């Protein structure tokens with residue numbers, strides 16, 4: 136007789152589903168100020184504890200606590216606050232514009248605004264970010280023209296990408312923002328290559344790579360870790376763990392009883408796990424990682440723990456696979472509310488100022504949208520010419536494309 | 546959910562239900578999960594949620610999590626594990642969320658899945674089905690619109706199939722799952738909810754208005770190597786598959802050219818006999834597909850027609866295809882080979 140019981144396939148499940156509240160204890164949180172801050176030349180292996188605990192600075196009352204609570208110029212905090220608010224206002228108006236069929240598609244970053252914003256402020260503008268489709272806050276922090284962004288979203292005659300890309304797949308080289316790919320994870324290893332090039336050329340620029348929890352399952356993620364470690368590439372490897380990848384929970388990507396930051400330690404990379412909804416923690420961890428990279432100490436992997444508060448995209452309905460009000464119960468709260476509370480505590484912000492800035496930014500976004508819509512929208516047909524479709528396939532248009540363009544009659 | 550009609554399908558003598566392509570595909574997987582314990586279904590978002598196009602909705606509840614489950618976002622991982630499961634004796638049916646995302650799995654598909662039988666002299670096989678939505682027409686931009694069929698038809702050992710209606714979708718998917726060879730099963734996503742003839746500015750026609758939406762409720766299959774004539778005609782043979790079947794049909798009506806439209810259904814292996822018989826009858830041939838032109842599947846079709854029908858041809862064979870550019874977003878309808886372009890080609894070959 137066989138002494139073994141039949142094997143069973145383990146398929147991870149989230150604790151919450153529609154009609155059943157999520158138990159967030161799987162997140163294993165620490166209190167603000169609890170986690171140590173090592174020197175920037177720490178041995179990667181000695182960050183193992185930092186890859187499983189959670190670095191937090193802001194407590195529930197808006198106080199900044201512990202070793203990661205650096206002295207930050209209140210101007211930077213105010214700047215961050217504005218960029219986060221602008222991102223949120225922009226997103227909510229663009230979701231409406233999508234519903235009005237002015238654009239084909241949109242993806243918002245609701246609840247994740249602190250991560251791109253604070254890291255962008257910790258980087259130099261000449262450093263290159265290799266983002267996913269959910270880091271529009273980097274563009275906001277770098278004050279990219281809203282009109283140009285909206286023209287891209289509307290695929291209109293002034294779309295800088297000539298109507299070729301889905302909305303939100305921006306490319307803004309001047310603002311250190313690499314062209315976004317629809318194919319997940321490809322940018323992660325490219326960022327490592329860009330950082331290697333900076334080292335090859337004896338430059339001091341660094342790269343910032345971005346990926347979602349779900350996409351870490353792709354081979355390009357693991358390959359990026361190997362290359363970053365081997366060549367000690369000056370790169371920050373950001374994993375945005377917003378708990379969901381469309382309908383699949385982060386455990387399906389391999390987050391069950393381990394962390395994404397833990398992957399870095401296994402590859403010989405200094406790794407941190409950080410509260411992504413805590414602007415101060417994001418800024419402090421990003422500064423730590425930029426210093427390491429710029430001083431030739433190598434890559435840092437940072438897992439940002441956050442929550443995808445909105446649908447995956449305008450094509451998605453999350454109430455089909457998770458509790459409808461889950462964000463309200465997410466223990467790390469709302470990054471904007473938390474920074475606001477801190478700034479108010481510092482006497483650097485007030486409810487009136489919050490209202491005034493919100494109104495001002497709303498007006499700015501509305502004005503930009505109006506200006507952009509004058510150049511057309513996908514629905515009114517004022518789109519880049521069909522002839523432009525044949526450009527940029529090659530540097531010079533080869534004969535076969537010229538003939539095809541003629542065949543189209545343009 | 547489905548609209549049960551009391552009609553009986555003459556071919557299978559079964560009761561039929563009016564289905565969309567999505568419902569027909571789901572029904573095929575349901576039938577096969579029921580009939581064969583070795584069938585497992587997995588892929589990104591296909592488990593609890595039922596797939597981003599809802600093709601596997603309800604199947605996890607019915608068959609359990611070890612038969613229908615979510616996979617991590619790794620196409621190479623999905624296909625690689627499916628090859629391993631196939632080697633054990635399972636019959637995995639995996640979903641690649643969009644055909645545009647099969648590239649990370651290329652090595653597993655080309656060097657492994659397709660060649661297991663050959664390199665082990667039949668010791669190991671890959672009885673896998675890889676489902677992938679393909680094609681444009683939904684403003685999906687360059688990474689949700691591609692038609693990569695020629696990348697598969699060039700690989701020895703793969704079968705490549707593309708249905709154009711609910712009846713064929715179910716029958717071909719069942720045949721693919723039962724087939725001991727690996728099958729690339731391409732689903733034209735613009736056809737999921739209705740036949741689409743390329744007139745994007747007109748109201749959408751639902752499947753319920755189309756005779757091929759009467760789908761037998763139980764088990765049946767459609768052979769993996771047989772084309773079908775969807776519109777008989779005498780003037781010119783149109784070779785096509787997927788969405789452009791409807792474009793070709795409407796172009797024939799609009800131009801008055803009496804085209805014989807052949808829906809290939811199985812791209813490779815190919816039903817050469819049906820093609821050759823038709824071209825010998827009409828003496829003219831136009832190939833239509835949505836994929837890019839250069840080295841597209843149309844190039845193979847043109848070569849075969851001239852090899853087998855040279856002395857019967859009265860005009861050069863024309864190709865109407867997507868342009869040799871990435872699939873653009875805003876200019877989608879200038880890219881898509883619609884009825885105007887197909888109609889013009891039909892008229893051109895008739896003028897020779």
Ligand SMILES: Cc1ncc(C[n+]2csc(CCOP(=O)(O)OP(=O)(O)O)c2C)c(N)n1
Pocket residue numbers: 267269317318319346347348349350351377379380381443447589618620642646649
């Ligand atoms: C190679 C590839 N496979 C699948 C997809 C389809 N897809 C787009 S986004 C997504 C989920 C990504 O989740 P995550 O990485 O967690 O990022 P998030 O959306 O949460 O920001 C999937 C499966 C894709 N774009 N590319």
Ligand SMILES: [Mg+2]
Pocket residue numbers: 347348349375376377378379380381443
């Ligand atoms: Mg995610």
